[in-house]
Amino acid sequence: MLKPLMNFTGGLAAALLVMSAQATALKQEDISVAEVLRDRALESSDAYSHVESLTVEVGPRRAGTKGDERAVAWAQQKMKDLGFDRVYTEQIDVKRWARGHAHAEVTAPFPQPLVVTSLGYGASTPEGGLTAEIVEFADVDALLKAPARKVKGKIAFINKRMERARTGEGYGPAAAGRSKGMRAAAEKGAAALLLRSVGTDSDRFAHTGMMSVDGVENPVPALALSAPDANLLEAMLKRGKPVQVKLNVHNEALADGPSFNVIGEVVGREKPEEVVIIGAHLDSWDEGTGALDDGAGVAVVMETARLIAELPQRPRRTLRVVLFGAEEIGLVGAKQYVDAHANDLEKIIMVSESDFGAGKIWRFDTRIPESKFAIADQMMQLLAPLGIKRGDNKASGGPDGSVFVAQGVPAMTLHQDGTDYFDYHHTPNDTLDKVDPENLKQNVAAWVVMSFLATEMDGDFGRVSTEH
Amino acid sequence: MLKPLMNFTGGLAAALLVMSAQATALKQEDISVAEVLRDRALESSDAYSHVESLTVEVGPRRAGTKGDERAVAWAQQKMKDLGFDRVYTEQIDVKRWARGHAHAEVTAPFPQPLVVTSLGYGASTPEGGLTAEIVEFADVDALLKAPARKVKGKIAFINKRMERARTGEGYGPAAAGRSKGMRAAAEKGAAALLLRSVGTDSDRFAHTGMMSVDGVENPVPALALSAPDANLLEAMLKRGKPVQVKLNVHNEALADGPSFNVIGEVVGREKPEEVVIIGAHLDSWDEGTGALDDGAGVAVVMETARLIAELPQRPRRTLRVVLFGAEEIGLVGAKQYVDAHANDLEKIIMVSESDFGAGKIWRFDTRIPESKFAIADQMMQLLAPLGIKRGDNKASGGPDGSVFVAQGVPAMTLHQDGTDYFDYHHTPNDTLDKVDPENLKQNVAAWVVMSFLATEMDGDFGRVSTEH
Ligand SMILES: [Zn+2]
Numbered sequence: 058m059l060k061p062l063m064n065f066t067g068g069l070a071a072a073l074l075v076m077s078a079q080a081t082a083l084k085q086e087d088i089s090v091a092e093v094l095r096d097r098a099l100e101s102s103d104a105y106s107h108v109e110s111l112t113v114e115v116g117p118r119r120a121g122t123k124g125d126e127r128a129v130a131w132a133q134q135k136m137k138d139l140g141f142d143r144v145y146t147e148q149i150d151v152k153r154w155a156r157g158h159a160h161a162e163v164t165a166p167f168p169q170p171l172v173v174t175s176l177g178y179g180a181s182t183p184e185g186g187l188t189a190e191i192v193e194f195a196d197v198d199a200l201l202k203a204p205a206r207k208v209k210g211k212i213a214f215i216n217k218r219m220e221r222a223r224t225g226e227g228y229g230p231a232a233a234g235r236s237k238g239m240r241a242a243a244e245k246g247a248a249a250l251l252l253r254s255v256g257t258d259s260d261r262f263a264h265t266g267m268m269s270v271d272g273v274e275n276p277v278p279a280l281a282l283s284a285p286d287a288n289l290l291e292a293m294l295k296r297g298k299p300v301q302v303k304l305n306v307h308n309e310a311l312a313d314g315p316s317f318n319v320i321g322e323v324v325g326r327e328k329p330e331e332v333v334i335i336g337a338h339l340d341s342w343d344e345g346t347g348a349l350d351d352g353a354g355v356a357v358v359m360e361t362a363r364l365i366a367e368l369p370q371r372p373r374r375t376l377r378v379v380l381f382g383a384e385e386i387g388l389v390g391a392k393q394y395v396d397a398h399a400n401d402l403e404k405i406i407m408v409s410e411s412d413f414g415a416g417k418i419w420r421f422d423t424r425i426p427e428s429k430f431a432i433a434d435q436m437m438q439l440l441a442p443l444g445i446k447r448g449d450n451k452a453s454g455g456p457d458g459s460v461f462v463a464q465g466v467p468a469m470t471l472h473q474d475g476t477d478y479f480d481y482h483h484t485p486n487d488t489l490d491k492v493d494p495e496n497l498k499q500n501v502a503a504w505v506v507m508s509f510l511a512t513e514m515d516g517d518f519g520r521v522s523t524e525h
Numbered sequence: 526m527l528k529p530l531m532n533f534t535g536g537l538a539a540a541l542l543v544m545s546a547q548a549t550a551l552k553q554e555d556i557s558v559a560e561v562l563r564d565r566a567l568e569s570s571d572a573y574s575h576v577e578s579l580t581v582e583v584g585p586r587r588a589g590t591k592g593d594e595r596a597v598a599w600a601q602q603k604m605k606d607l608g609f610d611r612v613y614t615e616q617i618d619v620k621r622w623a624r625g626h627a628h629a630e631v632t633a634p635f636p637q638p639l640v641v642t643s644l645g646y647g648a649s650t651p652e653g654g655l656t657a658e659i660v661e662f663a664d665v666d667a668l669l670k671a672p673a674r675k676v677k678g679k680i681a682f683i684n685k686r687m688e689r690a691r692t693g694e695g696y697g698p699a700a701a702g703r704s705k706g707m708r709a710a711a712e713k714g715a716a717a718l719l720l721r722s723v724g725t726d727s728d729r730f731a732h733t734g735m736m737s738v739d740g741v742e743n744p745v746p747a748l749a750l751s752a753p754d755a756n757l758l759e760a761m762l763k764r765g766k767p768v769q770v771k772l773n774v775h776n777e778a779l780a781d782g783p784s785f786n787v788i789g790e791v792v793g794r795e796k797p798e799e800v801v802i803i804g805a806h807l808d809s810w811d812e813g814t815g816a817l818d819d820g821a822g823v824a825v826v827m828e829t830a831r832l833i834a835e836l837p838q839r840p841r842r843t844l845r846v847v848l849f850g851a852e853e854i855g856l857v858g859a860k861q862y863v864d865a866h867a868n869d870l871e872k873i874i875m876v877s878e879s880d881f882g883a884g885k886i887w888r889f890d891t892r893i894p895e896s897k898f899a900i901a902d903q904m905m906q907l908l909a910p911l912g913i914k915r916g917d918n919k920a921s922g923g924p925d926g927s928v929f930v931a932q933g934v935p936a937m938t939l940h941q942d943g944t945d946y947f948d949y950h951h952t953p954n955d956t957l958d959k960v961d962p963e964n965l966k967q968n969v970a971a972w973v974v975m976s977f978l979a980t981e982m983d984g985d986f987g988r989v990s991t992e993h
């Protein structure tokens with residue numbers, strides 16, 4: 058069931074809502090142009106070449122690293138090459154961290170190496186490593202409930218499997234272990250945390266990702282295990298003898314440093330101050346080349362804007378492509394963007410982000426007033442032939458987009474098929490070969506319909522409910 | 526077309542051939558027992574538990590390592606537990622080698638790390654590493670033909686893709702680069718060899734494997750690249766600028782040491798001195814747990830013998846399970862077995878090896894006199910319902926089995942579906958989760974038919990042609 062969306066920002070928004078209610082439909086001529094754009098996207102868009110370029114010429118680009126710097130330079134140059142009217146950066150401040158080595162091995166009763174990786178911003182072992190018995194928990198809640206004496210001095214092993222789903226809905230429950238596990242382990246005096254990777258594959262890759270580290274007094278090493286290695290520990294534990302694991306980990310916390318949101322605009326012909334934001338995040342984790350996460354999204358929104366910039370005239374409003382920095386380490390670029398532009402947020406008509414890999418789009422969600430559903434319905438006329446069905450009115454806007462939604466900015470989400478996304482997510486295996494060029498064309502076709510019509514529509518969506 | 530098999534070992538073998546021609550069919554009562562064994566295998570055989578045990582309790586077991594030692598102990602205990610009549614080991618001598626680290630990164634024009642692994646028995650870089658331009662070759666033949674000046678001081682990059690096939694027939698052409706590439710690179714004064722992995726996957730795993738190293742005067746570091754990393758180098762080279770790669774590799778050649786063939790017998794009731802050998806190799810590469818290569822084979826032949834040992838009476842001849850040592854580093858265990866038993870080879874009625882993963886068996890090849898095809902036809906009556914078709918009369922007997930075939934020992938091969946085998950072969954990703962328990966049951970069902978009937982048949986196959 059849809060929750061009713063409520064106006065909450067008072068006077069100005071209420072006024073906008075009244076205005077916009079007067080014209081709830083799109084013009085036929087705009088729909089015709091959108092149709093042409095869509096078909097051009099299907100035939101000749103080339104988002105694949107952008108993600109190819111980013112992965113080959115930059116590759117890994119974790120926030121605050123040299124790769125991140127190169128990505129920022131790459132993005133600016135690419136946007137200029139693609140014919141954007143304005144290209145600029147906005148600096149953000151990021152925590153920095155250097156990944157060193159992470160080795161793990163079972164020392165008893167069945168000595169063999171384990172494939173692990175440090176979770177983001179994780180701590181080191183003492184020089185020479187540490188060896189301790191592992192103690193298994195079904196999930197992070199079981200660890201949280203466990204008495205400290207059961208955990209103290211041991212390596213807490215969270216062994217929760219993630220469920221595969223097109224929507225990726227298994228991610229949240231599994232990722233709780235990643236975000237909260239190390240803190241729980243540290244508070245109970247554990248020697249370290251071993252986490253079954255948050256992923257759906259059964260390959261020998263550990264999935265990294267961000268933890269909550271702020272304010273943890275004595276952080277302990279926190280490592281993800283590949284699924285086959287988690288199976289191995291599980292099988293050893295079933296044999297009933299204590300299982301000893303040796304960890305040797307080195308990472309370094311670094312001083313804060315700069316990163317950047319990279320922004321490119323196709324400037325509106327009539328209302329240049331009114332803005333439709335389409336975004337993706339430029340940063341990636343550091344072990345893959347960030348093809349799916351989020352090179353594909355970067356490519357889709359860039360190509361969407363390129364197609365619109367190639368029209369004989371500029372759209373009515375400004376189309377702003379924002380490539381957010383430091384998404385992976387806590388939506389840092391989006392949060393600092395919203396803070397820096399607090400006074401301009403009302404000029405943001407709509408936000409949408411592409412950040413769920415390179416699968417086909419199958420569902421169109423909105424977060425707009427019900428009185429404006431006619432616009433979404435008209436968009437659907439062009440989206441339905443792409444195999445997309447109408448979803449709900451609880452669009453998150455994507456991870457970075459959700460930061461805008463939290464301020465009442467209307468949002469749309471073009472849901473991608475994420476069935477395989479978490480096979481690769483945050484692993485060394487997130488590489489270009491996982492991207493299907495044909496799927497990207499379908500993505501761009503949908504994005505260009507949504508983006509173009511949002512820039513052209515009469516009236517706007519006002520402000521929307523920030524409830525989930 | 527089948528080549529006619531020729532008798533080549535002179536008098537004795539000719540005599541055997543005449544003898545055996547007198548009784549070319551199997552007894553109906555033996556066929557009935559084989560059918561019961563087959564159906565028991567399908568219902569209740571448990572090869573999976575053996576490969577689970579080997580991968581969990583031992584794991585990696587490269588020849589000459591501690592893991593290998595543990596595997597030898599494991600195999601003896603398991604065979605005793607399974608009710609074999611005799612269990613023993615035969616020592617072999619193996620070259621030994623310690624794998625250290627292997628790091629590679631592009632330093633220009635697009636700095637990023639590469640996923641690599643040292644090929645077996647590979648050399649180290651100088652302390653601190655080496656940096657050189659890469660030069661690409663379509664295959665090892667192109668490298669062999671290249672003038673030394675094109676290669677000297679550079680890193681030779683062999684970029685040959687392996688074709689996927691049920692038979693695995695793409696392996697040979699691609700593996701030539703692995704076996705011969707380092708020698709060719711060294712002779713032309715290259716700084717190192719980078720080889721696109723011999724594999725069919727597109728995952729971020731490099732596939733290790735053996736090289737020809739004997740007599741190479743100045744061996745150079747030799748690394749396999751994962752397929753996505755080979756793609757990356759290829760894409761960088763297409764951009765037209767020199768591509769510089771830094772390698773930092775450390776390995777150590779060690780003194781020769783012992784390993785073992787582990788042998789278990791179900792001793793024949795009538796002709797104990799006549800032997801049917803069913804084999805697999807106990808060693809594995811060191812980065813995976815050797816589930817497919819060759820834990821599955823070990824499990825299948827062990828379980829086959831267990832089922833036969835559970836019959837109310839022993840088979841006519843001896844069924845000998847040989848778990849060969851050091852297969853991966855050059856069929857060392859098989860070669861030393863054949864040398865040590867040169868005088869007993871005529872007592873080996875037939876050899877067969879399971880060493881192609883855990884896929885379903887789909888084809889039954891033989892290497893027996895044509896006059897004995899009736900026996901194979903009768904075996905086929907029980908194999909066909911398992912989805913197995915009759916193949917040719919050029920059975921290799923498997924990698925280790927081929928060493929016996931080269932001495933004229935008759936052979937049979939139960940071909941497995943190897944479509945996916947080279948996705949995992951010689952990578953860290955060769956783990957238990959890749960093994961389907963149901964497929965193993967089908968394997969055991971076929972093996973038990975073939976093995977039991979070979980131990981029971983009247984007469985034998987004499988000696989066979991050693992031609993391919
Ligand atoms: Zn992402």
Ligand SMILES: [Zn+2]
Nearest residue numbers: 806818819880
């Ligand atoms: Zn093998």
